[in-house]
């Protein structure tokens with residue numbers, strides 16, 4: 001393998017994605033790009049990694065770590081340190097493209113078991129060495145950076161096995177460094193066949209522990225809940241000792257200790273094991289539906305009514321706003337086909353219409369029943385039934401857009417996403433204000449969808465694309481992003497619905513949470529991590 005910056009910044013390790021013809025056509029039109037612009041690749045990061053910052057950790061400690069985990073599991077060459085310096089936030093990728101790695105970890109350790117993790121944490125605590133848990137590094141909030149150097153503790157190499165599946169309880173006990181596909185494959189092939197039910201878009205390159213630590217949501221979260229709702233028990237190795245909870249289906253034993261660690265983003269300790277709910281894997285039972293609505297407001301009202309009617313819940317439930325709907329129609333070459341012309345004659349106009357995707361899993365009769373009810377409610381709000389195919393098609397390519405980020409950045413397009421949770425009564429205003437803010441920038445595409453839905457509100461997932469400010473790419477992005485977060489915050493959206501806070505959203509935490517709430521978080525941190533070694537320097541806004 002070539003040891004370049006590009007290998008590190010690339011999404012996954014599969015392939016270099018090419019931008020398809022349909023998308024290229026849309027890009028050229030929206031951003032007024034010529035063929036020369038498209039062929040002119042910039043900041044591709046194709047050079048070999050070389051770090052300026054030398055390892056500053058005393059050799060004595062390096063040898064101690066080697067004696068614990070073995071020479072093959074302790075790395076301090078430039079490439080390993082660079083590989084563990086960043087996640088996938090826009091500035092991470094941009095810094096790698098510009099070959100700027102200011103604060104790599106001194107050392108990367110791949111522990112083989114919990115005993116080793118305990119020993120490593122103890123040495124770090126006694127000697128004030130920073131320690132940052134590292135998993136799929138798909139963090140989009142600057143969660144795995146190491147501003148104080150120290151140890152990056154990579155759990156993916158060894159801490160990655162299913163320990164036990166309990167078919168009677170429908171639970172699985174699993175080590176946290178296991179990647180999504182290996183986990184799901186194991187469950188699909190076990191006994192009566194199960195599924196984890198958790199499919200973030202980053203599924204292929206994120207881990208069970210990353211999901212828990214960053215409080216993630218999968219694409220079927222409307223039916224199965226976020227990771228918060230799936231965890232029964234956990235084991236966490238903290239600098240102050242081991243915390244372990246039990247897998248009761250529910251308890252009233254004081255407050256829920258699991259919740260302290262779900263979303264802790266490596267600031268309290270290393271989560272090494274979790275017991276999770278699983279469900280039967282019966283894809284043949286799934287019912288699919290898709291609809292087109294005349295506008296976003298009708299689609300949202302249909303969605304809200306479905307969620308509040310007590311008819312059962314879709315698992316996958318999405319609405320794309322008019323700009324996202326238009327771009328999918330254009331890139332899929334649906335625009336101006338006979339079907340498109342027909343839909344237009346019914347009043348579903350370009351620039352106003354919105355797609356809705358629905359999939360209901362579980363028992364066959366249940367799935368059919370919910371679909372029938374969804375159809376009745378959608379119709380009341382003018383939803384035109386398009387059959388199940390568009391949803392199935394969407395599901396087939398559900399992970400693919402993640403691969404487009406590299407080729408888009410190669411041709412100078414800033415592309416990023418941000419997401420927020422909002423109650424129904426504030427959703428429209430929040431969306432309008434976000435669009436108003438983002439569109440102040442010339443030539444900007446803003447696509448918004450709802451993809452995680454509750455009785456009381458939903459998330460908004462915002463994707464924006466705009467030409468980069470050449471030579472000033474990072475500062476320009478940081479300013480634009482800051483204005484966007486300010487807009488979300490002012491208009492009653494949460495700082496995050498499922499990406500977590502990391503360091504990128506930490507500056508808003510005090511204002512969002514308030515002094516007393518932050519003091520409580522800090523007190524928990526001070527108890528579990530008294531020396532402040534765990535993922536230090538600003539993660540979650542903690543000291």
Ligand SMILES: Cc1cc2nc3c(=O)[nH]c(=O)nc-3n(C[C@H](O)[C@H](O)[C@H](O)COP(=O)(O)OP(=O)(O)OC[C@H]3O[C@@H](n4cnc5c(N)ncnc54)[C@H](O)[C@@H]3O)c2cc1C
Pocket residue numbers: 087088132133134135136137138139140143144155176177199200201202203205206207208209210211212213214215216217218219264265266267269270271272402498499500535
């Ligand atoms: C293209 C793309 C699509 C995405 N789509 C989604 C999505 O649909 N839904 C969603 O929720 N998120 C999504 N994300 C964000 C990201 O994938 C999630 O936050 C994911 O849960 C991170 O998992 P990871 O294994 O990559 O963790 P990492 O990125 O390695 O770590 C994330 C944070 O958790 C800490 N951590 C990791 N493992 C442990 C552990 N065992 N113990 C303690 N702390 C730990 C790290 O220190 C860090 O602070 C997406 C990201 C990308 C790049």
